[in-house]
Amino acid sequence: MANTIWTIEEFTCAGCSMNYTATREEHAEAHSGTFKCSICSGVVHTWSGKHHFFGWEAVKTKPPVFGRRWAGAGG
DSSP: OTTOOEEEEEEEOTTTOOEEEEEEEEEEEEEEEEEEOTTTOOEEEEEEEEEEEEEEEEOOOOOOOOSOOOTTOOO
16 A cells, blocks of 8 residues: 555563564554464454554563672672
8 A cells, every 4th residue: 555654663562571563554444463472472462443563573672680780890
């Protein structure tokens, strides 16, 4: 479709808190679908209407760091 509007939206899995992005595309006709988490298989998003989501990608984030880091500590 030549005159569609695309937006990138963010979603978080309720089961394991994994973050995803997907592109939302507006359509003249109704679409429906579901996207499941690649980690825990929980439903991340379900849609129905004159839009469709595609291009699902996991958001790459740094893992949390626990403990302390001492600058200049020699051991």
